[in-house]
Amino acid sequence: MNTKDNILVIGAGLCGSLLSLRLAQRGYQVTLVEKRPDLRKTTQDAGRSINLALSDRGLKGLRLAGVEEDAKKLCIPMNGRMIHDRQSNTFLSKYSGRKNEYINSVSRPGLNKLLLDAAEAMPNVKIIFNHGCKTVDLPNASATFKNYETNEEVTLSGDILLGTDGAGSAVRKNMFLHKKFLFSFSQDWLTHGYKELEIPAKKDGGYRTYTNALHIWPRGEDMLIALPNLDGSFTVTLFLPYKNSDYCFENLNTPERVTEYFEKEFPDALELMPNLAEEFFNNPTGPLGTIKCSPWSTYGKTLLLGDAAHAIVPFYGQGMNASFEDVVVFDEILEKYESNLTDGTLHWETIFQEYEVNRKKDTDAIADLAVDNFHEMKEHTASPLFQRKRKLETAFEAEFPQEYYSKYSLVTFNEHITYDEALRKGRAQDKAILNLLDDGKLPDSLSLQEKLKLVKRETKEIMHDDAVVKNLK
Amino acid sequence: MNTKDNILVIGAGLCGSLLSLRLAQRGYQVTLVEKRPDLRKTTQDAGRSINLALSDRGLKGLRLAGVEEDAKKLCIPMNGRMIHDRQSNTFLSKYSGRKNEYINSVSRPGLNKLLLDAAEAMPNVKIIFNHGCKTVDLPNASATFKNYETNEEVTLSGDILLGTDGAGSAVRKNMFLHKKFLFSFSQDWLTHGYKELEIPAKKDGGYRTYTNALHIWPRGEDMLIALPNLDGSFTVTLFLPYKNSDYCFENLNTPERVTEYFEKEFPDALELMPNLAEEFFNNPTGPLGTIKCSPWSTYGKTLLLGDAAHAIVPFYGQGMNASFEDVVVFDEILEKYESNLTDGTLHWETIFQEYEVNRKKDTDAIADLAVDNFHEMKEHTASPLFQRKRKLETAFEAEFPQEYYSKYSLVTFNEHITYDEALRKGRAQDKAILNLLDDGKLPDSLSLQEKLKLVKRETKEIMHDDAVVKNLK
Numbered sequence: 001m002n003t004k005d006n007i008l009v010i011g012a013g014l015c016g017s018l019l020s021l022r023l024a025q026r027g028y029q030v031t032l033v034e035k036r037p038d039l040r041k042t043t044q045d046a047g048r049s050i051n052l053a054l055s056d057r058g059l060k061g062l063r064l065a066g067v068e069e070d071a072k073k074l075c076i077p078m079n080g081r082m083i084h085d086r087q088s089n090t091f092l093s094k095y096s097g098r099k100n101e102y103i104n105s106v107s108r109p110g111l112n113k114l115l116l117d118a119a120e121a122m123p124n125v126k127i128i129f130n131h132g133c134k135t136v137d138l139p140n141a142s143a144t145f146k147n148y149e150t151n152e153e154v155t156l157s158g159d160i161l162l163g164t165d166g167a168g169s170a171v172r173k174n175m176f177l178h179k180k181f182l183f184s185f186s187q188d189w190l191t192h193g194y195k196e197l198e199i200p201a202k203k204d205g206g207y208r209t210y211t212n213a214l215h216i217w218p219r220g221e222d223m224l225i226a227l228p229n230l231d232g233s234f235t236v237t238l239f240l241p242y243k244n245s246d247y248c249f250e251n252l253n254t255p256e257r258v259t260e261y262f263e264k265e266f267p268d269a270l271e272l273m274p275n276l277a278e279e280f281f282n283n284p285t286g287p288l289g290t291i292k293c294s295p296w297s298t299y300g301k302t303l304l305l306g307d308a309a310h311a312i313v314p315f316y317g318q319g320m321n322a323s324f325e326d327v328v329v330f331d332e333i334l335e336k337y338e339s340n341l342t343d344g345t346l347h348w349e350t351i352f353q354e355y356e357v358n359r360k361k362d363t364d365a366i367a368d369l370a371v372d373n374f375h376e377m378k379e380h381t382a383s384p385l386f387q388r389k390r391k392l393e394t395a396f397e398a399e400f401p402q403e404y405y406s407k408y409s410l411v412t413f414n415e416h417i418t419y420d421e422a423l424r425k426g427r428a429q430d431k432a433i434l435n436l437l438d439d440g441k442l443p444d445s446l447s448l449q450e451k452l453k454l455v456k457r458e459t460k461e462i463m464h465d466d467a468v469v470k471n472l473k
Numbered sequence: 474m475n476t477k478d479n480i481l482v483i484g485a486g487l488c489g490s491l492l493s494l495r496l497a498q499r500g501y502q503v504t505l506v507e508k509r510p511d512l513r514k515t516t517q518d519a520g521r522s523i524n525l526a527l528s529d530r531g532l533k534g535l536r537l538a539g540v541e542e543d544a545k546k547l548c549i550p551m552n553g554r555m556i557h558d559r560q561s562n563t564f565l566s567k568y569s570g571r572k573n574e575y576i577n578s579v580s581r582p583g584l585n586k587l588l589l590d591a592a593e594a595m596p597n598v599k600i601i602f603n604h605g606c607k608t609v610d611l612p613n614a615s616a617t618f619k620n621y622e623t624n625e626e627v628t629l630s631g632d633i634l635l636g637t638d639g640a641g642s643a644v645r646k647n648m649f650l651h652k653k654f655l656f657s658f659s660q661d662w663l664t665h666g667y668k669e670l671e672i673p674a675k676k677d678g679g680y681r682t683y684t685n686a687l688h689i690w691p692r693g694e695d696m697l698i699a700l701p702n703l704d705g706s707f708t709v710t711l712f713l714p715y716k717n718s719d720y721c722f723e724n725l726n727t728p729e730r731v732t733e734y735f736e737k738e739f740p741d742a743l744e745l746m747p748n749l750a751e752e753f754f755n756n757p758t759g760p761l762g763t764i765k766c767s768p769w770s771t772y773g774k775t776l777l778l779g780d781a782a783h784a785i786v787p788f789y790g791q792g793m794n795a796s797f798e799d800v801v802v803f804d805e806i807l808e809k810y811e812s813n814l815t816d817g818t819l820h821w822e823t824i825f826q827e828y829e830v831n832r833k834k835d836t837d838a839i840a841d842l843a844v845d846n847f848h849e850m851k852e853h854t855a856s857p858l859f860q861r862k863r864k865l866e867t868a869f870e871a872e873f874p875q876e877y878y879s880k881y882s883l884v885t886f887n888e889h890i891t892y893d894e895a896l897r898k899g900r901a902q903d904k905a906i907l908n909l910l911d912d913g914k915l916p917d918s919l920s921l922q923e924k925l926k927l928v929k930r931e932t933k934e935i936m937h938d939d940a941v942v943k944n945l946k
Contacts, residue, residue: 182715182760186659242655287655431942438941468911469904 008158011165015306015323017115024122035132053317054104056415061324075104082213088268097397101413105227136174141301169308190288201232300349310363315373362419432458481631484638488779488796490588497595508605526790527577529888534797548577555686561741570870574886578700609647614774642781663761672745674705773822783836788846835892905931
């Protein structure tokens with residue numbers, strides 16, 4: 001154990017904490033550096049994604065590090081989307097026709113604390129807070145930090161440096177500006193921003209609306225969602241265009257306008273939100289962006305993981321899950337090379353490159369799926385054709401649980417297949433069902449089994465036709 | 474005329490020169506600033522895209538400014554791709570089954586000089602060379618330049634500022650760094666770089682190989698191409714991986730290795746290139762990248778056009794053509810607003826935004842088509858299924874010239890439809906033919922007319938099926 005490399009991990013958020021814990025379990029000496037104060041000692045970041053959706057891919061990562069059971073104590077199961085229409089009618093659209101397939105609402109700081117505690121309990125992990133990364137010496141796995149308590153500069157280095165410093169990654173920015181290699185990079189912003197609000201708990205600590213669902217108020221261009229917290233409250237997020245719309249962040253500029261907007265679009269939510277106007281103007285408006293880049297590693301010395309490598313929009317509830325799955329994939333490759341060691345030295349460059357070749361197509365896929373779901377959640381859930389598709393899929397999943405998995409199920413509950421496979425199969429299935437329905441080829445006269453057979457055949461044909469074009473390349 | 478706005482144009486390459494000429498013809502006061510020396514007085518940039526493909530969309534832009542006929546004098550028609558195999562066999566794959574559909578090889582500096590001369594002949598155009606743009610004051614349509622002759626700083630401003638300063642645009646970089654709005658941006662690099670080489674003219678000034686074709690030596694991962702020049706020479710471009718290949722820029726590091734590589738892969742080209750090794754090591758290796766961004770305009774004061782807004786890889790021969798088409802589209806919108814003037818003032822912000830809404834989907838489309846064609850040129854041209862497709866398409870175009878246009882023809886010779894339409898229809902046609910061929914549904918027993926009917930029906934179905942999925946959004 002003593003001869004294992006020193007690893008410098010920058011960023012002690014969800015990904016960096018889990019990664020550090022796992023690397024320490026493998027016997028590495030880990031130094032984990034975080035720019036923010038220790039969140040176990042302060043409260044911070046009000047109004048920024050207080051709770052998140054944790055599902056099977058994320059749980060697999062937590063399981064790998066032995067913290068799944070502890071994490072589950074922080075979870076509230078959500079069995080489906082509770083759709084709220086303008087007339088305050090609700091109906092539950094289940095995530096799956098199978099009973100054991102649900103997602104969980106979990107507190108971001110709660111889960112982060114759990115992971116920091118577990119990492120800190122390892123003798124070979126050192127965590128340093130309040131140190132902001134200023135520059136990275138990429139070829140030497142070394143970085144200079146500003147100590148925000150003393151304003152001093154500190155330089156730290158490792159045998160390798162792992163950047164898990166999130167969507168605004170300082171490590172990635174250093175790669176972008178490095179200029180000695182070609183760095184592909186994209187940042188794509190949606191026309192919408194988000195703002196976090198709250199449905200507080202009842203005075204007795206109970207929930208003001210149905211607990212075990214992800215609540216959605218889809219309104220075409222706008223959307224409101226709410227996820228439950230353990231303390232009886234819901235964290236509510238409003239997704240709204242920045243401008244060029246009857247109601248948008250640019251023109252919702254008085255408490256009266258905000259209330260008018262909620263009265264018109266989300267009357268049943270408004271009833272549950274006594275502090276709406278105050279929160280609306282106190283909480284920041286956040287942008288919604290997708291970040292992709294390549295290469296993730298440089299000089300066989302530095303590697304990006306998690307949001308630093310692939311920030312995605314939140315509409316599939318997969319951001320944290322993708323980051324935890326990064327740790328699983330990286331760990332598998334590390335395991336392979338560790339068990340085949342000949343001269344006692346790991347060739348990190350090979351490991352980093354194999355990790356990217358393995359993983360990038362999948363994080364690209366979940367990024368694209370998350371943008372698709374942005375449109376699905378705010379618009380499609382109100383389309384009759386889409387609703388017929390969802391109804392049919394739920395019936396397939398209930399009646400033939402081993403034979404049919406919707407795109408959502410493939411992404412969310414089938415962690416044994418990759419995001420890329422889930423995207424290809426899921427999109428082909430959607431296309432097959434929508435076109436069969438639109439062409440009147442799934443009449444009521446057919447049995448559910450006959451319908452499933454047609455859908456499967458059409459899906460197979462679509463995937464075959466796509467492959468003929470693609471395999472030429 | 475005297476009351477028209479002052480326009481500051483940054484970048485006097487192909488796009489900036491044509492745009493300035495056209496705006497001057499409309500009566501605007503134009504100041505055109507270029508960082509390089511006047512190319513009419515110096516020779517420069519050896520080894521960087523000396524000739525380009527000019528086709529219908531580009532010619533339309535030149536026609537708009539009244540310089541098409543002069544430009545045609547610089548053109549050498551190319552009727553198809555002359556494919557060279559490893560055994561030095563050649564065959565001509567025509568660009569179209571229609572006789573009047575061909576592309577042209579044109580000298581970049583030659584065409585640029587022509588446009589600068591035409592712009593400079595206008596009394597309301599002032600051209601300033603040797604001034605590099607350092608910073609842009611986006612809200613005030615003002616920019617600071619370094620005069621490379623005196624090292625002094627100069628600030629210039631206009632009522633509006635147009636950035637036509639190419640793929641490395643300083644104006645765009647200022648937008649990226651501005652931080653007061655969300656700027657979507659991507660730079661995507663291919664794994665390949667390029668290097669320009671030469672087949673010199675014969676001693677008598679004649680051509681050493683067939684003149685009226687774009688010569689291609691497709692070799693899977695690598696590719697060599699050659700375009701004719703008026704002086705009897707050909708400009709040759711080698712596209713090759715940077716690394717991780719038997720032959721790549723990283724390991725072609727001695728004259729012997731370079732010659733060995735050409736002997737093995739391009740023996741007939743090598744015979745025509747007496748100065749190969751010298752040129753290989755003297756000329757730079759250039760990267761191949763796609764750049765997309767949005768918004769193209771800020772504050773109703775600045776707008777990006779040409780490569781500054783949308784740099785693409787060269788594999789469709791559409792880079793210059795897309796930039797000239799930008800001028801056509803911008804001019805059409807300007808015409809509409811000028812002829813509907815009520816209070817005498819143009820609202821540039823509206824014009825800029827309408828231009829982007831109109832144009833961006835098309836420049837995104839040609840960017841994607843150009844990457845597709847990278848794979849088509851280096852790999853597919855050698856695939857039997859692809860060759861059967863091309864043969865069938867050429868027959869369709871020859872026999873039914875008004876009824877069938879291949880993707881290449883739609884993009885290159887059908888300037889009345891947009892790149893986006895060309896992409897959607899062209900990809901659907903390709904998918905239809907490849908799958909019909911692959912499934913054995915176009916047997917020789919069918920007449921050409923029957924085959925065309927099947928292809929058209931299948932294409933229509935593919936486009937319909939795609940639309941059902943898309944229109945949900």
